[in-house]
Amino acid sequence: MAVTLKDVARLAGVSVKTVSNVVNGYAFVKPENRRRVEEALAATGYRPNLGARNLRRGRTGFLALMVPELNIPYFGELAGLVLTAAQKLGWSVLIEQTQGTRERERETLASLGPHLVDGALVHPEALRAGDFRDAAGGIPLVLLGEHAVDVPIDRVAIDNVLAARTAVAHLAGLGRRRIAAIGRNPARGTSEQRMAGYREALSDAHLSYVEELVAPAEKYHRAYGAAAMQALLDLPEPPDAVFCFNDLLAIGALRAVAERGLRVPGDVAIVGFDNNEESAFSVPALTTIAPDKAALAEAAIDLVCRRITGETATPPQTVQTPFALEVRESTTG
Amino acid sequence: MAVTLKDVARLAGVSVKTVSNVVNGYAFVKPENRRRVEEALAATGYRPNLGARNLRRGRTGFLALMVPELNIPYFGELAGLVLTAAQKLGWSVLIEQTQGTRERERETLASLGPHLVDGALVHPEALRAGDFRDAAGGIPLVLLGEHAVDVPIDRVAIDNVLAARTAVAHLAGLGRRRIAAIGRNPARGTSEQRMAGYREALSDAHLSYVEELVAPAEKYHRAYGAAAMQALLDLPEPPDAVFCFNDLLAIGALRAVAERGLRVPGDVAIVGFDNNEESAFSVPALTTIAPDKAALAEAAIDLVCRRITGETATPPQTVQTPFALEVRESTTG
């Protein structure tokens, strides 16, 4: 059916070794033979059978990317960048969705392994430290995003505490005094970090931490942001600013404010987190923390590839990638 | 390193054949042996090497999904659904991004093939009919979305003409007389279809087709929608309604209207296409055509799998999946 190395060899009148050498860019091939092989290659339209090559090499040639859901804009954007970064280095990526549940995350981690992929980038939502005990059959893992889980595994993330602090400091700098937060969720690692940054910034601005101004969010989706904002607006003394732990929550909050006939940022200023593409086009456009997602994707791919090739054998490291505060209309109408 | 069939066989004191039989659920294995094999399997934590299995079977076990970009919400959502549908049937999916350029689409199609994947779902943007000439090395292909390309290949799509017509009829039914369109682009297949539906609906409503009310869009991104809307609003006699060929364009249009201090739907009613999740939360929420994306994903996966297994050997077919008009605030403030 498909053209094999042997077919090419026969056509070129050389051995498979020589063809293999040419295909793999081995330098020492007699020019005459190289020419004939290349001709045969072109004539047959030969394409190496990756499965066979990798079986022989003890590699699969694939990486995995584990994320909650691709229809969450942040992960859609990130996945796109990861694919691009991987492709540049000649890797194919298998994307696995977990829906953010611990069980699916554990299953997925277990299903990964040397027989399927050579390495994986994982963005866990609910995994605990113990879940990593020789998971994934020992292939190199790189954790994406900051999490409470304290495991000796490579990580790439922005400084969530500082980012949250920056966002809230911006609000305080605008003269807002009742700054709420939406997104507290003990089950999520990043929630802890962002809470910490929130508290630090309040303290920096000599504002006190008010329990009732911190709204939980079960999921970081738009509808939950809207619901949380409604609750906040029902307070006897509603907030004059809100820091949302991601843009989806912020977009929901934006709607809730509009539905009350209130103004953003006039009555309530809003800051998000992630800089989803949609956030630049909401009405009003959303001020948000903009992580450098391309840098994140590239650093992660780079790291996992170096681990696979054994190029880097140092202890697990944490790479911090940059972020910026993107100021838009939702705080400076 | 990893546990192989041979290791399990040795531990269980049987031949690899017997282990293979157990692993593959072959019925006729002596209960005693089955028990011992299962014990050995559990003790070693054996996981089959997919590469080797597929090499032997002449399969790869992978499907490909070719899309322009994952950070476009429609494709992020669709990809997530495709992954889910594929997983249910035990397939892994390789996602390939083309950025919507014809060249990358051709390259990708060529890079696919029996050595990499067993079948592919492709959502082309710029491909021409000729580009499909024995592309992808003869593996089963399923086209996603409607396109101008007329090739004898399986397809899954909604009825774009009818959908567009429905959207515009809705606008006309609201009493709007100057209904514009944003998104004309001869290079894109769906553009033709949506233009046709637009014209049909105008004619149904006894409105004449006005060339200046049809705005082109190079890319179907938010910024292009905003630019097109601005141009439309600069017209001596601006439109009182706009049909955008996707939600991204509509979101951009929404912003452009807001920036002028005009009202949606008061001054201009807007309808989109795709029903991205964000469209339910924009201010105002967007009326849009909502294709049943889950049905699309499932039908496509189902079809390609049946072709691969040879279960379906009929001539290429076109499967139509349902859509609905989702009426929201942007047309009924």
Added chain:
DNA sequence: ATGAAAGCGCTAACAA
């Protein structure tokens, strides 16, 4: 019902 062995397409150690 199960074992022995061939071979999927490829790479690489070993020879020549």
Added chain:
DNA sequence: TTGTTAGCGCTTTCAT
């Protein structure tokens, strides 16, 4: 510099 050949881990005849 190039040919020969042994596997990579698995499935699957063909025997038994």
